[in-house]
Amino acid sequence: MGTDIAIRSVRADDLKRLAALHALCFEEAWDAASLARLLAMPGAFAFLAAPDPANDNPEALPLGFILARVGGGEAEILTIGVDPAARGREIGRRLLETAASAAVAAGADALFLEVAEDNAAALRLYERFGFYLVGMRPAYYTRGAARVAARTLKCDLPSLPPVS
Template identity: 40%
Template sequence: MARLHAVVFAGAARWSEASLVAARDDPAGIFCATDDGFVLGRVISEEAELLTLVVDPTHRRRGAGRALLADFEDRARRKAARKAFLEVAADNAPALALYLGAGWGQVGRRGGYYDGTDALILRKML
């Protein structure tokens, strides 16, 4: 997991293998994986948080991200989440297109969150 995460998020804050495994194994956690990538999140009370969504660069533009996102949302609903949140770099156009196209909307902004790049806070009612 950490190797793929480092490839996808080159130059950004990368998660260590230990951090990824801890998130995956968290009792509140959501972990969805395919040969194309993975998504990690968690549900606390009625709120889900998508922590990271990773698609192998050689598998992009084939629906893998959409499928992982839909799986995350479905699992969050089954854990009684009523809404979900995520943060995405404001300059990550492919990710923004994925999330906005799936019905997520911007509800906030964190200035300079990613090494000087703003993070957009997105929400979707589940």
């Protein structure tokens, strides 16, 4: 599954298409300028899943994206999303793997994220990946008039082999 998909670093000319994909994934959309500001933060990096690496059509929306930040020996997933039409094809897992590798290469030994406790698909993805619960933030997200808690999850990252 997913062999026709390439994960690659996000470029400045991807940001408009990334914003369009973000709007498909989240109620609270981040525009291209907000994404650019996030990516300009120290230690920030992002990857996207490109649908056809042999013919990287600049007009086609990416299938998924992940935005993360590394600093002080730890990394944090800021956001991850996959096109609703492409979910369940392990694109999310591949994006997480790529971000985790980049975090290790940048010196991080742990990866953190926050997830709403009613987000079953994301929780499944993270638990299968090796994330575990380290904290709770009650009433953190809004769902109309209701509030939902956030779980803070951690994944221990492997250390890089020593340079010989």
